[in-house]
Amino acid sequence: MIEKRPTAAEFARYLRTETVGGMILLAATAIALIWVNSPISGTYTALRDFHLGPESLHLSLSVGDWAKDGLLAIFFFVAGLELKRELVVGELNDLKAAILPVVAAIGGMIVPAAVALAVGWGEPGVERAWAIPVATDIAFALGVLAITASGLPSSLRVFLLSLAVVDDLGAIVLIAVLFTATLNPVAALVAVALLALYAFLQHKRVTSPWLYVPVAVGTWVAVHEAGIHATIAGVALALLTRVRKDHYEHEAPAVRLEHRLQPWSAGLAVPLFALFAAGVPVNGEALGSLFTDRLALGVMLGLVVGKVIGIVGASALAVLFKAAVWPSGAGPRDIVAVAMLGGVGFTVSLLIADLALDGADAEQAKAAVLLASLTASLLAAVLLVRRSRVHQRADDDD
Incomplete structure (x- = not known):
């Protein structure tokens, strides 16, 4: 009997699963940490800092910047599509159903930011670094939930997904507000014109990628040239995409695009960003300094402690x-x-750390994000397994 080989469609479907996305992201992070702390760490730095792209368009960027500004725009486009779908036809469409995750997300942004600001008060860079612990990584969080919480109600996945989507929207707004230093009005007008063209094409039910791809790339270039972080282009394009299908369509454009791009986001864009963002030197001295550096300590406490207090406290008050x-x-x-x-x-916390800080401070903050994320995921796994067993016993008793 001849063994059937997996097709490209099956591989893409495999990449869409949250568990696989989280595993690839974790593997890329591990490779970055091992590589940068090995005897050949110079090759990592040389590759990350190697510049390529047309200088005439101000796009001669390092490989690390291409991953951060370019590839991550795909991730934000997919996240934006999911957000638009949730707002129009999903869980966030019904006000009563949306209240809890929205309130929880707001609490989960305000409290970590306040913790980071309070702990790091007076330290250079804290005026921007307080935003680092605001974000939640959708792919990684849902991956941990998928592995450890098989016995929990499916409503909790919807709650976490909605919370993370709103959370990322808040982080996107912060990136746009905090990290737009100077604005090029001509490039900004070009970006607005291209976004209007994209919306017009959507309205006229145009489906040709030969039109959409140049418009999308042009929008990204214009947003980058305007001085706004280029990933905002991905979000803006996503929010202009139709999420309701017409009677003759098998699925809406937003669903179709998310279906096609999510494997590229989970299997390529986010892992490559993690590969070039997570490469920070880790040794005994560096780890020890995380607990004495108030900026790093604020980031860790914001993520591990502030997030839980903010999400649970806001949820309890809403109920x-x-x-x-x-x-x-x-x-x-x-x-x-x-x-x-x-x-x-x-992902987003590493991005904000890269944008908010420079040099050794950025590496310290990113190390704090990695340690805090690892700690939070392990603690969450233990708690989720325990709660899953409780629910399974209750189901067995029934």
Whole structure:
């Protein structure tokens, strides 16, 4: 009997699973850490800092910057598509259902930022670094949940997904506000014109990629040239994409694009960003300094402690004042376990650390993000396994 080889479609479907996406991201991070702390660390630095691209368009960027500004735009485009879908036809479309994850996300942004600001107060760079622990990594958090929480109600996955999407929206706004130093008005107008063209093409039901790809690339270049972080182009394009299908369509453009691009995002864009962002020197001295450097300590406490307090506290207040209800089949203890996953900052936190700080300070902050994300994921895994067993025993008793 001839063994059937997996097709490209099957491989793409494999990449779409949250567990696989999280594993690839973890592998890329491990490779970066091993590589940069090995005797051939010079090759890592040389590759990350190697410049390529047309100088005439101000696009002679390092490989690391291409991963951060270019490839990560794909991730933000996919995240934006998911956000638009949730807002229009998903969980966030119904106000009552959306209240809990939205309130939880807001609490999960404010408290970590306040913790980081309070701990790092007076340190150089804290005026921008407080934003580092605000974000939650969707792929990694959902990957940990998929591995450890098979017995938990599916409503908790929806809660975490909605929370992470709103969380990332907040992080995107912060990136746009905090890290736009100077604005090129001509390039900004070109970006707006191209976005208007994209919206017009969507309205006219144009489907040709020969039109959309140049418009999307042109928008990215214009946003980059305008001085705004280029990943914002991905979000803007996603929010202009149709999420309701017409009667003759098998699926809406947003669903179709997310289906096609999510494997590229999970299997290439995010791992390559992690490969070039997570390469920080790690030794006894460096690890020890994380607990004496107030900026790094603020980032770690913001992610591991601030996230849980913010998410659980905001959720409890929303339920107490009857503005929301706990997810179906779940209770406060389940929310605590899921809230711990909010401390897995990773992708967006590493991006903000890169944008907010320079040199040794950036490396210190990124090391803090990696250690805090690892700690949060391990603690969350323990809590989720325990809660999963509790729910399974309850189901068995019924």
